Amino acid sequence: MNNPDDDLRDGGIPGQAKQRRAKRDTRRTTVTLEQLPLFADERSLSEALLGPGKYTHWRAVVTLLEGRGFPKIDGLMGGRYTRAVRAFFDREYRIHGDSQISKPHQPANLGAAWKKR
Structure with a gap:
């Protein structure tokens, strides 16, 4: 039960202590991809990749990513x-490690389509 003396003891007006406790409980640290287990669930991945509260957006985007080769959910590991x-x-x-060398760029041939034959 909510005790009015608790609010006054916290140095505020009635109801503020409860609001501060609720706010403290909802604060979370940002989770990174490296902190996730080897096989992560969708909600954890969405938080690590997009930030907290973006799960709905993730669900809309992940199907498009899968079409481009994004790893699918492993049924056995979940x-x-x-x-x-x-x-x-x-x-x-196009992130490459130090040991990887990307192939050199070809020089641009601007205007090649408009050159006279």
Whole structure:
């Protein structure tokens, strides 16, 4: 039961202590992909990749990502392989390690379509 003396003891007006406790309980630290287990559930992945409260957006986007090669949920393990998730995004955004060398760019041939034959 809510005791009015608790509110006054906390140095506020009645009801403020309860609000502060509720706010304290909802604060969470940001979870990173590295902190997730090897196979993570959808809600945990959405929080690690997009931030808290983005699960609905994640559900809409993940099907599009799967069409581009995003790792699917492993039925036996009950989640997505987090290392494969990281590798997918590294490939998508062309992140290479120190030992990897991307192939050299070809020089641009601007205006080639308009050159006279």
